[in-house]
Amino acid sequence: MQPKSNIVHLPVYQPGKPIEDVKRELGLNEVVKLASNENPSGCSESAKAAIIESLSLTHIYPDGASVELTAALAEKLNVQASQIIFGAGSSDIILMTARAFLAPGDETIMADETFSQYKHNAEVENARIVEVPLKDGRHDLPAMLAKVTPRTKVLWICNPNNPTGTIVSHEELTAFMKAVPTDVLVVLDEAYGEFVNDESYSNGVSMLNDHRNLLVLRTFSKIYGLASLRIGYGIGHPDVIRYINQVREPFNTSRAAQAAAKASLADDDFLQSCREANAAGVRYLQEQFDRMGLSYFPSYGNFVMVDVKRPSPEIFDALLRRGIIVRARWTYYPTYIRVSVGTQAENESFIAKLEQVMQEVTV
Ligand SMILES: Cc1ncc(COP(=O)(O)O)c(C=O)c1O
Structure with missing residues (x-):
């Protein structure tokens, strides 16, 4: 069999890691996925x-x-x-x-x-x-x-x-x-x-x-x-x-x-409440990054891309071991991770664990 030559080199799309896979692979009970820009409030x-x-x-x-x-x-x-x-x-x-x-x-x-x-x-x-x-x-x-x-x-x-x-x-x-x-x-x-x-x-x-x-x-x-x-x-x-x-x-x-x-x-009420919750979440994350002295792109979406000043795959892995899934690995931004806005509890857990892994992974 011969597929089209122009698809042979293509990678299979790697979605944000599923929660169940991470729980099984790392033996964790609690896993928070902040990797695919989903809505933490669910749907209407x-x-x-x-x-x-x-x-x-x-x-x-x-x-x-x-x-x-x-x-x-x-x-x-x-x-x-x-x-x-x-x-x-x-x-x-x-x-x-x-x-x-x-x-x-x-x-x-x-x-x-x-x-x-x-x-x-x-x-x-x-x-x-x-x-x-x-x-x-x-x-x-x-x-x-x-x-x-x-x-x-x-x-x-x-x-x-x-x-x-x-x-x-x-x-x-x-x-x-x-x-x-x-x-x-x-x-x-x-x-x-x-x-x-x-x-x-x-x-x-x-x-x-x-x-x-x-x-x-x-x-x-x-x-x-x-x-x-x-x-x-x-x-x-x-x-x-x-x-x-x-x-x-x-x-x-x-x-x-x-x-x-x-x-x-x-x-429309559901939409408006999600908009407000998201704005509060973005504000919280950006304030925490400011406090931690980390720069980020001012975000208008439901995620923030932040410079963790360390190789992002290492931060990604260290967060994963603590049950937090984010996105990383961009050619132009090797020290950035992207985190989706979660519930306030998830955002706080992410920040607490990010502070821990920043100590662990040295610059
Ligand atoms: C910019 C952008 N466009 C399109 C999509 C595709 O979303 P969906 O196929 O779920 O509508 C995504 C998903 O993450 C996205 O980030």
């Missing part, structure tokens, strides 16, 4: 009720086009239903976008470091990857623009950026969109957009009328707390959405996920 109660209600029709295929959910979201966002596509998480939209828009040899531009799946899916399509280093942990939009050539098909912007948590402002983004050639598809990934509370932040949906080459991605995995159900969406010009729909698997989102997402959209 009305989403849970909707999931239970959906179970009686488990034997029937879901609505492949997510008609009811699309209508509810279109009304909420004030866009047309033809501007929306759902996927099994926004990861699925990223995969489909690469599949629909990138052919072998096409160029695609992204930041370095950013969410790994832009590069991964572009490599599967055998596109030429152009990575542009972050500047102070932020997307360097002028440098990314300078890399556009007639072969550029897709350009990815993660806002807030994973792993650094930084944002680009509305002003920066509008200037960029005006300058970028209209035949380059700009994918604006707002997986953490609902957490941002900053006047300068751009809402990509508000820019869609002016830019038919803009595709905004969002997810129910983060603030809505539905990560295990796998549901996210893209919003763009109807032509862009149609192209992506042409490569979509027929039943790519489940009935339970659609029902939970629709119920979540109607629960």
